[in-house]
Amino acid sequence: MEIRGIQPADHEMIDQLLEELDTTKKHIGKRAAKLRQELNYQPMLEIVAEEDGQLCGTASLHEITLNEIVCVAMGPIAEKHGRLEPLLAELKQRALSSGFRFIVWQPVGEIDPQDYGFEPAASHELYLLGQEKGQRKVYVLQLIEDSLAGLSGQIKFN
Numbered sequence: 001m002e003i004r005g006i007q008p009a010d011h012e013m014i015d016q017l018l019e020e021l022d023t024t025k026k027h028i029g030k031r032a033a034k035l036r037q038e039l040n041y042q043p044m045l046e047i048v049a050e051e052d053g054q055l056c057g058t059a060s061l062h063e064i065t066l067n068e069i070v071c072v073a074m075g076p077i078a079e080k081h082g083r084l085e086p087l088l089a090e091l092k093q094r095a096l097s098s099g100f101r102f103i104v105w106q107p108v109g110e111i112d113p114q115d116y117g118f119e120p121a122a123s124h125e126l127y128l129l130g131q132e133k134g135q136r137k138v139y140v141l142q143l144i145e146d147s148l149a150g151l152s153g154q155i156k157f158n
Contacts, residue, residue, distance in 0.1 A: 001056070001083065003090045006046040011036065014048060014058045021078040024109045028076040035062050035075055045072065045098065047090050049079055056080040059087040061095055064104060065156045066126065072098075073157060074105035074113075088116055092143060101147035104155055105139045113139035125152035 006014065011033065018029035035041060040063045049057030057079030061072040072095050079087060095103055104121065105113045106128070114120075118139035121127065126148070128138050138155060142148055 001049050001051045001086060003047055003049050003086055005044055006048050006058070006060075010048055010055060013055050017055060017058065017080075018076050018078055021080065022109070026108055028078070028108060032058070032060065032076045035060065038062070042098070045091070045094055046075070047087060047094070049083075049087055057083070057087055059084070059091050061091055061100075061103065066104070067151060067153045069151070072100045072103055073155075074103060074107075076108075077111070084111070084116065092141070096143045101142070101144045103141045103143065105141070106157075107137070107139070113141075117141055121155065124148045126155055127153075128155055128157075 015029035015033050018032055019027065022028045036046075042063075045062070046060035047058065048055050059077040060075035062075045063070050064073045065071070077084060077087065092103070103118075105118055107113055118141045121138040121140045124140060126138065126140060140148065
């Protein structure tokens with residue numbers, strides 16, 4: 001499996017792949033297309049997996065705000081064969097090289113971020129509005145040790 005940055009020619013096929021693999025029926029393909037239209041969209045933070053000349057997976061990060069600090073959150077992520085580790089490893093490297101210190105993930109569907117090293121954001125006193133009621137769970141992964149030290153408060157998805 002080769003992992004590379006997304007190209008404009010990949011957009012339609014990736015959006016269709018996301019819709020096909022979306023077990024939640026939350027239209028994550030449409031969500032991915034919408035995220036690409038945002039002013040702060042960074043193409044280098046969206047990647048695809050290709051195998052035998054076919055796109056088989058995708059993952060992306062997009063900017064969010066935490067106490068006026070710009071950070072990144074996991075966007076739509078899917079892979080036909082369930083092999084998310086290579087996609088996540090590449091995204092972590094790209095986020096780190098772009099200067100981001102941690103990644104926030106609000107999962108959609110059956111993927112458990114804790115299987116990939118993420119921990120509950122609440123353990124760092126980070127939350128979404130309504131999370132205290134148990135309605136939504138958010139996870140965080142520190143790319144740099146102690147990068148969340150001194151941070152707490154509400155996470156705002158832009």
